Amino acid sequence: MVSAISRPAEVSVPSITTLYQQVRARTMQIVAPLEIEDYVIQTAEFMSPPRWHIGHTSWFFETVLQKFQPEYKNYSNEYLFYFNSYYEGFGARIERPKRGTRSRPTVAETVAYRSYIDEQMSRFIRDVSNRDDAQTVLAIVRLGLEHEMQHQELLVYDIKHLLCDQFDAPIKPAPQSIENVGGMVEIEGGLFELGYASRGSSPTVREGLRAESGDGSPHSKSYDFAFDNEKPQHTVFLQDFFLDRAPVSNGEYLEFINAGGYEDFRWWHSAGWEKVEQESWQAPLYWEQHDGEWMIRDFAGLHRVADKLNEPVSHVSFLEASAYAKWAGKRLPTEAEWEKAATYSQALNSKQDFPWGNTGPDETKANLFENGLWGVGPVGAFPAGQSAYGCQQMIGDVWEWTTSDYAPYPGFKSEFDEYNDKWFVGQKVLRGGSFATPRAHIRSTYRNFFYPHERWMIAGFRCAKDK
Numbered sequence: 001m002v003s004a005i006s007r008p009a010e011v012s013v014p015s016i017t018t019l020y021q022q023v024r025a026r027t028m029q030i031v032a033p034l035e036i037e038d039y040v041i042q043t044a045e046f047m048s049p050p051r052w053h054i055g056h057t058s059w060f061f062e063t064v065l066q067k068f069q070p071e072y073k074n075y076s077n078e079y080l081f082y083f084n085s086y087y088e089g090f091g092a093r094i095e096r097p098k099r100g101t102r103s104r105p106t107v108a109e110t111v112a113y114r115s116y117i118d119e120q121m122s123r124f125i126r127d128v129s130n131r132d133d134a135q136t137v138l139a140i141v142r143l144g145l146e147h148e149m150q151h152q153e154l155l156v157y158d159i160k161h162l163l164c165d166q167f168d169a170p171i172k173p174a175p176q177s178i179e180n181v182g183g184m185v186e187i188e189g190g191l192f193e194l195g196y197a198s199r200g201s202s203p204t205v206r207e208g209l210r211a212e213s214g215d216g217s218p219h220s221k222s223y224d225f226a227f228d229n230e231k232p233q234h235t236v237f238l239q240d241f242f243l244d245r246a247p248v249s250n251g252e253y254l255e256f257i258n259a260g261g262y263e264d265f266r267w268w269h270s271a272g273w274e275k276v277e278q279e280s281w282q283a284p285l286y287w288e289q290h291d292g293e294w295m296i297r298d299f300a301g302l303h304r305v306a307d308k309l310n311e312p313v314s315h316v317s318f319l320e321a322s323a324y325a326k327w328a329g330k331r332l333p334t335e336a337e338w339e340k341a342a343t344y345s346q347a348l349n350s351k352q353d354f355p356w357g358n359t360g361p362d363e364t365k366a367n368l369f370e371n372g373l374w375g376v377g378p379v380g381a382f383p384a385g386q387s388a389y390g391c392q393q394m395i396g397d398v399w400e401w402t403t404s405d406y407a408p409y410p411g412f413k414s415e416f417d418e419y420n421d422k423w424f425v426g427q428k429v430l431r432g433g434s435f436a437t438p439r440a441h442i443r444s445t446y447r448n449f450f451y452p453h454e455r456w457m458i459a460g461f462r463c464a465k466d467k
């Protein structure tokens, strides 16, 4: 069955100026509870010190200023070196594992750099509509804001690794489970249009933005956005399959642990069993055993798993998710199966932007960063967000591992060098966003990617099964 996005999202997105201010402010809101000493520590090679994130997201915008303002003078060559992440095209940079080995630039100097870039950028955006290349420029500014929202989520992961329950997160109370959500739904196979459908006459993100008027008042325009790796939309064939209605819960995962799942090589890929043996994995990251009982440490404190049985399991690697699925007699879904379950409506014979329809997320439909939970919600807490097939919590709570390799879609065209294109090897695709993902940043077609062994991200999974 062929499907297509029926109409553009009705997400109310502010002008690029307002969006710029909101996104930049939120980064600083996230780090606000940190003490000065917290900003410079690197607790593992895979995480980055918070000071580095607030500088790096400014560095990204400085590269925009460099490119589009010939008279622009670099703020500091030292900062260009320290705050570049992995871009070969932007010159030499500090090695990632060494980001926590320097106390300079200081936090105050980094914040001053950030303010300077903000001043420059607000002037730059204000004057952009006078330029012939306004669309191109605005598309890159938007990419910079999406990039910053990615780093906001990484900041949450990294602060959790750094401080966990010592961090004074402004946590709101979690909602109650409203519905029992169990079992699997059957989803018919056939042809499916995978990926983001570019809207309007132009096929790329570059034209997906609208310039702001010279007087600062935004035109009422769509700010549709998707990364290049979500495009082009293309036809794939799916077999009939079953998919879990809910993410796998801590309670279900605990059964796997109690059944000796981490002690039986039969459930594991070779790479997974190697990790189990080398790193003595016995449970997800942030699970601790106290007097023989499994506990979970999160931003809110240390809890008995017994009190969190109905919450989606998180901080599991692809290797662990796969082992659980095999043990359960199931498998992980492909990203195409996941996306069909999340977006396709048989009744409408079309693909929708989100599981619940074409409106953007709100707090009743999905647990994203603005919900303020700083943790997962219980299974069954967001029935208003269910897909046409009856799957719940596909958006928010935990990114969901798929079995799909992160690779370019047929017809892929890179829209920004070294952003997505250079990572197309060895990683797995995750879908749906987490409680740390900003609402404006998530889409059903969004392809996140991590290495199969990584588990410091907010990642969980749901299982599929062949018919």
Ligand SMILES: [Fe+2]
Residues within 6 Å of the ligand: 056, 085, 147, 151
């Ligand atoms: Fe980055």
